[in-house]
Amino acid sequence: MFKGIRGRSLKYGQACDRYQDKCINGAKCIDKICKCSPGFLLAPNGWCEGFDLAKAIEMNKQSVETAPxxxxxxxxxxxxxxxxxxxxxxxxxxxxxxxxxxxxxxxxNIFGFPDRRTTKPVPKVAAVGSACRPIDICLGESVCTNGFCHCPKGYIRQNGQCISTESKHKVAKVGETCKNGEICAGGSICDYDRKRCICAAQHVAIRGICKQKSAPAFAAPGDTCSMREKCTGGATCVEGMCQCDDHHFAEDGYCRPIEARSSKVQFVNGAGLRFSSMQVPNRQRAQPCNTAECKLPNCFCSDDGRQAPGGLRPDETPQFVVLTFDDAVNGKTFPDYKKLFENDVLKNPNGCDVKATFFISHEWTNYDAVNWLVQKNMEIASNSISHESLEHENTNRWLNEMDGQRRILAKFGGAPEEQIVGIRSPQLALGGDNQFEMMSGAEFLWDNSMSANPGIHGEPFWPQTMDYQVAWDCHEESCPKSSFPGIWTVPLNQFYGSYMRQIDSFRRSSMLRAAVDLNNTVDELEEIIMRNFERSYSANRAPYVLSLNADFLQLGGQNKGMKAVQRFLNKMSANKDVYIVTIKQLIDWMKRPVPINQMKASKAVGCPITLSFNRNPSLSTCDKPNKCLYSTPSLSSQEHQFLTCLPCPTMYPWLENPAGGIV
Structure with missing residues (x-):
């Protein structure tokens, strides 16, 4: 059984980790030390007690005047x-x-505390290498030995901390030397001419973290905001402290949903994310659909997979277009997204703004752009950290890739963690039972990775839950075999694209880009999109999942795909029985289906769409994000960087270190 690090109960003056430890007697973990909050002072009884300075001074004057x-x-x-x-x-x-x-x-005694002074020695805080007494508190994981704070056996002193000698690389702070191959921390990178760790241009180092010069000062949940620092991670400034609301708690530098306290997933230093129990449920092999047992809202399937929920006929079923985008969000892709959604031009028949689902992978993503998408109420979903195929990986690797990316999106992109409930496997490579076992344990709601081939003229397949066998043929070895109740799978009905005369066949793929030719014109691309749409619209009204990426939108270097998509969306937006939605909206409607004539009252697609809520309006957008630079010798690229509206982490977030805090 894996368990997270047990939090300690610490007194005033002791070194603390604000994400794991608890300061007692009214103290708070501030700047890694248990201190009294602003407006409080340490009383002789060891408690942090509030005081009124003016009143305390007046009381002191009176006591002096009346004293003998x-x-x-x-x-x-x-x-x-x-x-x-x-x-x-x-x-x-x-x-x-x-x-x-x-x-x-x-x-x-100016503050009126009872005078309980004693001759008992008071513990002091001592840094690594400093002199100490047996009662003193040594920082940086050091211990007091022979009058000095020394690192224990197997650890060495580095940057004021005791680190394991097994560490692959030494770490250097901003301004320190990197001439011996040290890894620069805090969003800095090694200047190989000066052999020093430096921040990006127009950035300065604040407490070892690189920050945009003109950006406001930030404070994480649990830190002080008494000097008007902007609270990050979903926290708000309350009585001089950045605090999470009643539905969230501070961990890893952001506000996590309170339900995460009872999650099966635990973070273990040096080992990454782990399930708290190694016991795997004894799952039954999935059986063919049993409509008598499978009932909405928690279960849905049909004998052939082509029936709408709720017994709706095609003519009374709304046609859903599910707009999805894949891969990293950065300077290459973000301008296209802003062009589509910045001015909220596209509307659904109920007057609501059109939204999309973004499957975001970590490497090369800029999280200030993710923050913009969050503010636009787009649905954010996990597409893994590394974007490598996980087809033959175990459940733990799936967990670190998918749940790890969910945490990265929440911490650095401002996406509420509890609303990142969907995944698409990297490179559309299914992971069999291991993938869905991870989804069940990590409480993901839906997957959009499975390919289905309805045929060029066949009726497309509807989404279903994984309680029963999928209705479409899944011949891959990595197809799930077991039953996973309550998890939805939204199939990618394959596109039939460009006609290939030499083999008298059509290009066919789950991703639109792979179904078209580089030389296709805008008119031809629009025709392909419309032809595949009609396969649903003119038949069983199964959702039309439009799977897009930058390669398609920027086809031929002339944005031909973007122009074709814009034409298509403009036509759809004018159609009174077509709704352009996210995957979460689609599933919410399927759980409680209503016919077209009742759609304006449906909460699933109602206005305003609250896919996310902005717990901190001051961080809605940022014109000058922090540029975080990192040396990453162990990855495929020797250097990485990203932009974020929040403070740069100490290290580059990656597998087994999604918060970027482990040195």
């Missing part, structure tokens, strides 16, 4: 030539020293 004379402040009367002379002696006043990062220490 002391030896240091007594009246001395002397009699000289019948004249009484009164003098006052005062204790010398000790001048306080105020440093740049400290405040004057208030007089003893």
């Amino acid at each position: 004379p002391t030896k240091a402040n007594r009246i001395i009367q002397t009699k000289k030539q019948n004249v009484i002379t009164t003098t006052t002696t005062r204790a010398p006043v000790q001048q306080q020293v105020v440093t740049e990062n400290s405040f004057p220490t208030p007089p003893s």
Whole structure:
């Protein structure tokens, strides 16, 4: 059984990890030390207690005025030539020293705490290599040995931390040397001329993290925002602290849904994401559809896979066009997305803005662009971290790829984690039972990876749940064999595209790009899209999943695919029985299907579409995102970078380190 690292209960002054540890007696984990929040001070009883400064000073004055004379402040009367002379002696006043990062220490008992001073020694915090007493707290995982904070056996001192000698690479902070191959941290990269870790142009290092010069100061959940820092990760500034709402808790630098506390998935340092239990359910082999047992909203199937839910006839069934985009979101793809959605021109018959589902992989994605899509209420889905085929991988690799990418999208792209419920396998390579076992354990709702061939004139297939066998032929070795109740699969009905005269056949593929020729004109591309649409619209009204990517939109370097898609969408938007939706909207409608004449009242596609909620309006968009640079010698590319509206992580997020926090 795998378990996450157990959080510690720590007192004031002890080193802490705000994502795992708990500071007690009213303290908060601030800057990796248990401290009192703004507006609170440490009382002699060891608790952080609130105070009113003006009231405390007034109380102190009153106590001084009413106190009996002391030896240091007594009246001395002397009699000289019948004249009484009164003098006052005062204790010398000790001048306080105020440093740049400290405040004057208030007089003893000025805040009205009970005076419980004791001669018992007070523990102090000591850095790695510093002198210490047995009662002191050594930082950086060091221990107090022979009067100094030393790293334990098997660890070495580096950047104020004790790190394992088994680490592949040494790490250097911004400004430190990288001449010996050190990995630069905090969003910096090695300048091989100066042999120093540097930030990108127009960036500065703040506490070891690269930040855009003109960008506002950021604070993560649990950090102070008393100096008007912008709270990140879905937190808001409440009483000087960045706090998550009642439905979320702070972990890994962002606000996670409260349900994640009871999740089967745990993060283990050095091992990545793991299921908390290794016990695999004894699943039954999937059987043919049993419509008598399979009932909405939790189960749906039909004998041939071509029947609409709710027993609706084709003429009363709305035609859904599911607009999907695949791969990384960056400078190559993002301009096309803005062109389609920036001005909210496309509308559904109920007046709602048209939305799409984006399957986003991590490598080369810019998360400021993801944040823009989130603000536009697009559906965000996981397409893996590495974008490598996972066809023969085990459940744990699937978990680290898919759930890891979900966490990256949430932390750096601002997408609410609980609303990332769908996946598409990288390169459309199915993973068999391992893939769907991961989906069940990690609570993914739907998959859009499975290819189905209805034939050039055949009726397309409807989505179904995986309680029963899929209705279409799945001949691949990696097709799932077991029953996975409640998980939806949305098939990719294959496109029949360009005609190939030499073999008297049509190009056929689940992705539109592979079904067309590079030399196709815009008119020909539009005709192919419309012809495949009619296969659904004129028959059983099965959803038309339009699977797009940059290669299709920018076909031939002339944006021919984009022009064809725009023409198609403009026609669809004018059609009163066609709705352009996301996959989540489609499934929500299928769970509670209604006919066309009731669609305007359907919550599944209602206005406003609340696929996401912006817990922090101040971070809605950013004109000057942070540019995070990383040396990645262990990956296919030696250097990686990405843009984000949030602070750069210490290391490049990757498998087994999705938060980018492990050094």
